[in-house]
Amino acid sequence: MASLVAEAIQAEIGATERWPDNARLFQPYQVEQITFPDYAACLSIKTLLHMCGLKFKVELxxxxxxxxxSGKVPFLQLGAFLISEVEPIIAAVKTRGFHLSADLTDIQKSELKAYIALIDNVLVNAELYLAWLHPETLEQVTKPRYGSVYCWPLNLILPWRKQREVKLKLVSLEWADRTMEEVCEEVHTCCQALSERLEKQQYFFGSKPTELDAVVFGHLYTLITTELPNKAIADVINKFQNLVDFCTRVDQIYFKDLNNDY
Amino acid sequence: MGTVHAKEPEKPLNVRRSANIKNLPVKVEKVVIDGLAKTKDDLVVQLIQPVFGAHNFEELIFTSLEVKSTLDRLGIFKRVQMTIDTSDESFGNDGYKILYEVEEKRTFSGSVNTLIGNNEGSLLFAFKFPNLFGRAERLSMEHTYGTNNTRGFGVELEKPVGGDPDTRLGGSVYQTQGEYPWSGYKETDRGVSLDLSFPTRLGAHGVKWAGEWRELKSLSRSTSFAVREQAGHSLKSSLKHTFVRDRRDDAILPTTGTFIKTSQEFAGLGGTAEFVKGDIELQANKSLFLDTVVQMSLAGGFMKSTDPQKEIKINDKFFLGGPLTLRGFNKHGVGPHSNGNALGADTFWLGALHLYTPLPFRPGKGGFGDLFKSHFFVNVGNCINYDYNRDVRDNARLLGENVRLAYGLGVVLRLGGVARLELNYVIPKWLQSCDSANPGLQFGIGLTFL
Incomplete structure (x- = not known):
C-alpha cells in the first residue's frame, strides 16, 4: 500500500519535469539472457517510446x-525516478505530456484500457505458461537463457527458483493446470477480439498509434518471431492475417525505417 | 565455634618445613579416569600420556594439571577433578597414581541466549551435541533472530585434530540475512565453509575456505542508484588466513600488553568475486600513574580486484565510522557516499589514542565500580578508493589528505568480559562534506572497537 502511494507521489513530482536527455531503459542482455515474456514487455515499452518520439538509451x-x-523488467530511469513494468511506464510517459490516446473519445479510452487488460490477462499469462510450464521450452530455452549469466551452481538454482515463482503465480491465476490446447484457445479468443477491433485500419484506433498498438505489437511480434520448440501459439496468431500485417507495418515504421534497435 | 582445643593447634603457620619437590623422585604407575561413558578411551588415553613422563614431583604436578586443563578444553566434560595419591601396588616409595574424576556433559543441550553485536541485539537459539561420536566432535545448530531484521541459520561440525583441543577442524553450512540501512541494501548469504585453527608459539592462526552465494537487494525505493546497480547475485569462493596474537591482560579494558590481528583474504577460487584483501590491527597498552592507562591503536586495510573488468562489490568493501571505531560519525558514515548511502572504499586507515582513568571519586571501588572507566580519546582516519591512475606515493598522499579527526570523552563499561558499552561526548573536528557526522552524545555497544 505504502509503495502505491509512493508511486503516485513520484509520478506527480516527476511530472513537473519534461523528458530528460538521459532517459535510460534497463533490461537483461538481449541476445543470450532475456526470456521472451520479458522481451515482449521490453519491446512494448520501446515501441511506445518510439511512437512518442522520445529519446532513450537501452542499458543491458x-x-x-x-x-x-519491483523486481520486474524493464524499468525506466527518468532523472532521479525509476519506473518499472509496462503499465506504470505508460502512466509516467502520459503524465509527462506524451499522451498518444489524448484525442480519443471517452468510450474509446475505456475500450483501450479494456484491450490492454485483455492482453495482460491472456497474452502475458500465455507467454509465462509457454516459457516456464511447457517442459520442452523450459528446459531447452528458458532455463539455459535465464541462467546464462551465472556460473555453476547459480545457473541451476536461479532458473529453478524463478520457475517456482512463476508457477505459483500461474497457480493462483488458475492457469497452471491448463493444457497447451486450452491456452491456445484463450489466445485464439484474444486474437479474435483484437482482429475484430483492428479490422482494416492502420492502427487500432484509426490512423494514429496509441498505447494499445505498442503493447499489442510488443507481444504479438515477440510470439511470432521467437524460435521456440513449440509453435502452437505462433500458429494461432498467424491465422489472423490482419494482425500479422499490423506487426509488419509497425516493425517497418518504428524500427526498420528509423534504424531503431529492437 | 565451640571447639575446645586441649592443646595448641599443631604446627603454627610461621614454621615451614621445606622439601625440594624437584628432588623427589616420582614414578607414575597408574592413571585412573572415572566417569567416561560415551567418550572413547583412545582419545583420553592419548591425552594423559604426558603424565607418565614425569620424573619428579614438580613435573608430576605440572603435567597432571596440564592434562586436566586439556581435558577441560575439550569441552565435553562438565567437571574434571584430579587427585594425586600414592600407589597401593607400589614396589617402592615413589609410585603414584592419578585419579581424574570426570562428569560428561549431556548428549544434547539447548539454549536461548540474547546476544549483543555492534549496536544490535539478537536472540540466539542453539542446540549442541558436544560429543557426537565420542571423540569430542561438536555439532551445533544455531538460529539467530535479530532486531535489525537479521536472520541466521547455521549447522557446524568441528573436532579436535589429533586429540589436541586447540587445533580444530570444522565445517559449516549456513544462511544469514541482514539489512544494512546505512548503505541502503539487504543481503542474504548462503554458504559452506571449512576451517582449521591452530595455535603456534607466535599466536593463533586460522585458515578458512568459504563458498558463498550472496544475494543483494535494494532496501527501499530511495536506495541510491550506485548501490542499486550492484544488486543481484554473486558467488564468492575465498581462502582467508587470520592471525591473532593477544598479549593483553584483558580483551575489553586492558591495562598492559599488546594485540596484533591480521587477516588476508583471497577471493577467486571459482566464483564471480575476485579480489585480494588484507587488513591489520595493532594495539599497545601501558599503565601510568594513578591507575591510568594509555592505549594506542592503529588499523589499516587494502583490497584490489584481481580482474580489471570487475569492480569489488559493496558487501566486500571497507567502511569507516561508528560509535566504537571512528567516534563522532554515524555507523559507516565516513568515506564515499551516494544519496546518503555509504558506498565503502578499498583503502582505509584508522588511529586511536585513549587515556583511561578510573571514574572520578572512584565510586564502587574494588567492586562494581571497576567495571567502569572514563576515557579521553582522539580518533583519526581516512577511507578512500585507491586511484590506479596515480602512483603509490600520490595515493599515500591522498590518504593523508582530508583526514577525519574526532575527539571527546566518555564512560566505558565492560560487559561480561566480551563486550563493551560506551557513552561519549564527541566533537568531530575534521570532516568532509560527504560524511555523516554525529556530534555530541554518542552511544555504542559492541564486541569490536578501536
Whole structure:
C-alpha cells in the first residue's frame, strides 16, 4: 500500500519535469539472457517510446531484474525516478505530456484500457505458461537463457527458483493446470477480439498509434518471431492475417525505417 | 565455634618445613579416569600420556594439571577433578597414581541466549551435541533472530585434530540475512565453509575456505542508484588466513600488553568475486600513574580486484565510522557516499589514542565500580578508493589528505568480559562534506572497537 502511494507521489513530482536527455531503459542482455515474456514487455515499452518520439538509451545489465524496484523488467530511469513494468511506464510517459490516446473519445479510452487488460490477462499469462510450464521450452530455452549469466551452481538454482515463482503465480491465476490446447484457445479468443477491433485500419484506433498498438505489437511480434520448440501459439496468431500485417507495418515504421534497435 | 582445643593447634603457620619437590623422585604407575561413558578411551588415553613422563614431583604436578586443563578444553566434560595419591601396588616409595574424576556433559543441550553485536541485539537459539561420536566432535545448530531484521541459520561440525583441543577442524553450512540501512541494501548469504585453527608459539592462526552465494537487494525505493546497480547475485569462493596474537591482560579494558590481528583474504577460487584483501590491527597498552592507562591503536586495510573488468562489490568493501571505531560519525558514515548511502572504499586507515582513568571519586571501588572507566580519546582516519591512475606515493598522499579527526570523552563499561558499552561526548573536528557526522552524545555497544 505504502509503495502505491509512493508511486503516485513520484509520478506527480516527476511530472513537473519534461523528458530528460538521459532517459535510460534497463533490461537483461538481449541476445543470450532475456526470456521472451520479458522481451515482449521490453519491446512494448520501446515501441511506445518510439511512437512518442522520445529519446532513450537501452542499458543491458545482467542484473536488471534485481536492480528493478519491483523486481520486474524493464524499468525506466527518468532523472532521479525509476519506473518499472509496462503499465506504470505508460502512466509516467502520459503524465509527462506524451499522451498518444489524448484525442480519443471517452468510450474509446475505456475500450483501450479494456484491450490492454485483455492482453495482460491472456497474452502475458500465455507467454509465462509457454516459457516456464511447457517442459520442452523450459528446459531447452528458458532455463539455459535465464541462467546464462551465472556460473555453476547459480545457473541451476536461479532458473529453478524463478520457475517456482512463476508457477505459483500461474497457480493462483488458475492457469497452471491448463493444457497447451486450452491456452491456445484463450489466445485464439484474444486474437479474435483484437482482429475484430483492428479490422482494416492502420492502427487500432484509426490512423494514429496509441498505447494499445505498442503493447499489442510488443507481444504479438515477440510470439511470432521467437524460435521456440513449440509453435502452437505462433500458429494461432498467424491465422489472423490482419494482425500479422499490423506487426509488419509497425516493425517497418518504428524500427526498420528509423534504424531503431529492437 | 565451640571447639575446645586441649592443646595448641599443631604446627603454627610461621614454621615451614621445606622439601625440594624437584628432588623427589616420582614414578607414575597408574592413571585412573572415572566417569567416561560415551567418550572413547583412545582419545583420553592419548591425552594423559604426558603424565607418565614425569620424573619428579614438580613435573608430576605440572603435567597432571596440564592434562586436566586439556581435558577441560575439550569441552565435553562438565567437571574434571584430579587427585594425586600414592600407589597401593607400589614396589617402592615413589609410585603414584592419578585419579581424574570426570562428569560428561549431556548428549544434547539447548539454549536461548540474547546476544549483543555492534549496536544490535539478537536472540540466539542453539542446540549442541558436544560429543557426537565420542571423540569430542561438536555439532551445533544455531538460529539467530535479530532486531535489525537479521536472520541466521547455521549447522557446524568441528573436532579436535589429533586429540589436541586447540587445533580444530570444522565445517559449516549456513544462511544469514541482514539489512544494512546505512548503505541502503539487504543481503542474504548462503554458504559452506571449512576451517582449521591452530595455535603456534607466535599466536593463533586460522585458515578458512568459504563458498558463498550472496544475494543483494535494494532496501527501499530511495536506495541510491550506485548501490542499486550492484544488486543481484554473486558467488564468492575465498581462502582467508587470520592471525591473532593477544598479549593483553584483558580483551575489553586492558591495562598492559599488546594485540596484533591480521587477516588476508583471497577471493577467486571459482566464483564471480575476485579480489585480494588484507587488513591489520595493532594495539599497545601501558599503565601510568594513578591507575591510568594509555592505549594506542592503529588499523589499516587494502583490497584490489584481481580482474580489471570487475569492480569489488559493496558487501566486500571497507567502511569507516561508528560509535566504537571512528567516534563522532554515524555507523559507516565516513568515506564515499551516494544519496546518503555509504558506498565503502578499498583503502582505509584508522588511529586511536585513549587515556583511561578510573571514574572520578572512584565510586564502587574494588567492586562494581571497576567495571567502569572514563576515557579521553582522539580518533583519526581516512577511507578512500585507491586511484590506479596515480602512483603509490600520490595515493599515500591522498590518504593523508582530508583526514577525519574526532575527539571527546566518555564512560566505558565492560560487559561480561566480551563486550563493551560506551557513552561519549564527541566533537568531530575534521570532516568532509560527504560524511555523516554525529556530534555530541554518542552511544555504542559492541564486541569490536578501536
Amino acid at each position: 545489465r545482467a542484473n536488471a531484474e534485481e536492480m528493478s524496484p
